[in-house]
Amino acid sequence: DIVMTQSPDSLAVSLGERATINCKSSQSVLYSSNNKNFLAWYQQKPGQPPKLLLYWASTRESGVPDRFSGSGSGTDFTLTISSLQTEDVAVYYCQQYYSSPPFTFGQGTNLEIK
Amino acid sequence: EVQLVESGGGLVKPGGSLRLSCVASGFPFSNAWMTWVRQAPGKGLEWVGRIKRETDGGTADYAAPVKGRFTISRDDAEDTVFLQMNSLKSDDTGVYYCTLGGTYYNAWGQGTLVTVSS
Numbered sequence: 578d579i580v581m582t583q584s585p586d587s588l589a590v591s592l593g594e595r596a597t598i599n600c601k602s603s604q605s606v607l608y609s610s611n612n613k614n615f616l617a618w619y620q621q622k623p624g625q626p627p628k629l630l631l632y633w634a635s636t637r638e639s640g641v642p643d644r645f646s647g648s649g650s651g652t653d654f655t656l657t658i659s660s661l662q663t664e665d666v667a668v669y670y671c672q673q674y675y676s677s678p679p680f681t682f683g684q685g686t687n688l689e690i691k
Numbered sequence: 692e693v694q695l696v697e698s699g700g701g702l703v704k705p706g707g708s709l710r711l712s713c714v715a716s717g718f719p720f721s722n723a724w725m726t727w728v729r730q731a732p733g734k735g736l737e738w739v740g741r742i743k744r745e746t747d748g749g750t751a752d753y754a755a756p757v758k759g760r761f762t763i764s765r766d767d768a769e770d771t772v773f774l775q776m777n778s779l780k781s782d783d784t785g786v787y788y789c790t791l792g793g794t795y796y797n798a799w800g801q802g803t804l805v806t807v808s809s
Contacts, residue, residue, distance in 0.1 A: 578755075617795035619736075626788055626799035627728075627736065638797060670736055674794035678752040680726075682736040 579603050579673050583683035589691040596658040598686045600671035605651045608675065615675035618647055618656045621685075622667045630669075631656070658688075666690060693717040693798040695789045700803030703779055711774040711803055713789030720770040721745065724793025727763060727774050730802075731785040741793050742772060756782070779807045 580603040590596040606615045614634035619627040629638045631647040634654055644659040658665055671683040699711040713725070726741040740753040742763045751763040762775040772789060784807045790796035 615794070619796075621736075626802055627796075628799070629795060629797045632795045632797075672736075672738075672795065678741060679738045679754045680794065681738060685735045 578679055579606065579675065579681055581671055581673055581681050581683035583669075583671060583686050585686060586684070587687040587689070589689045590658075590661045591691045592663065593660050594691075596661050596665070596688055598656045598669050598671075598688070600649075600654040600656070600683050602652045602654075602673055602675075606673045606675040607651045614650055614654070615673055616647075616649075616654055617672045617674065618645075619670045619672065620665075620667045621670065627670065661688075661690070663690065693791060695791065695798055695800035697787065697789050697800045697803040700787065700805045702806045702808065704809050705780060705807055707779050707807070708775070708777045709779065709805060711776070711787055711789075711805070713772045713774075713800055715770045715772070715789075715791070718791065718798075721767040723791055725763075725765065725772040726790045726792060726796060727772075728788045728790055728796070728799075729783075729785045729805075730788070731782075734785070737785075739774070739787070743793065776805070779805075781807050783807050 582601045584599045616634045618631040621627040635647040646657050648655050668685045670685050674680040694716045697713045727739040729737050740763050742751040760778045765772045786802040788802045789800040791798040
């Protein structure tokens with residue numbers, strides 16, 4: 578199984594500042610035939626189900642603010658929130674969906690306001 | 692609007708069984724692959740299993756910890772996906788989410804809580 582490791586586990590950022598969360602996979606999730614990275618990012622606020630933010634590593638889901646962006650390829654990925662808002666306080670997860678199941682998640686990164 | 696509504700959770704003793712249901716609306720259910728994801732209390736997300744649409748074979752895949760104990764099925768006439776859970780263990784305790792998709796998941800239900808305890 579592909580192991581997903583996020584860093585840091587917890588992060589505190591001031592309002593309006595940039596937040597960066599990293600995700601590393603134990604093997605490449607880049608599919609060479611279509612040059613797509615099989616990686617998604619989710620946001621989970623307390624007491625709510627997760628919400629899809631990005632897929633194919635950098636494609637924003639409809640309705641997601643453009644302050645959320647994704648980058649990276651192969652085994653190393655980053656979720657960036659360009660200017661942190663109060664409503665962005667949440668736990669963030671990466672997930673790989675490369676090849677065959679199981680489609681594993683990272684352990685989560687808890688984002689708070691400094 | 693896509694909606695997924697889970698039900699069937701509750702308290703069950705170790706070794707017992709539960710059947711979860713997820714009723715879908717707002718999209719053509721028969722065309723959809725569906726996935727179950729769970730979350731233990733205070734922990735992260737764990738992929739449980741998925742079922743393909745019938746035109747892709749209708750087969751299911753499972754995570755290793757649940758393989759042989761859990762079964763995913765679907766009733767396209769009722770727009771419902773099921774998770775039959777047998778031989779439950781305390782490690783199976785958590786919120787079970789029904790999600791839309793076979794790879795990434797762009798809609799989630801609110802979840803149903805399963806507690807396995809004596």
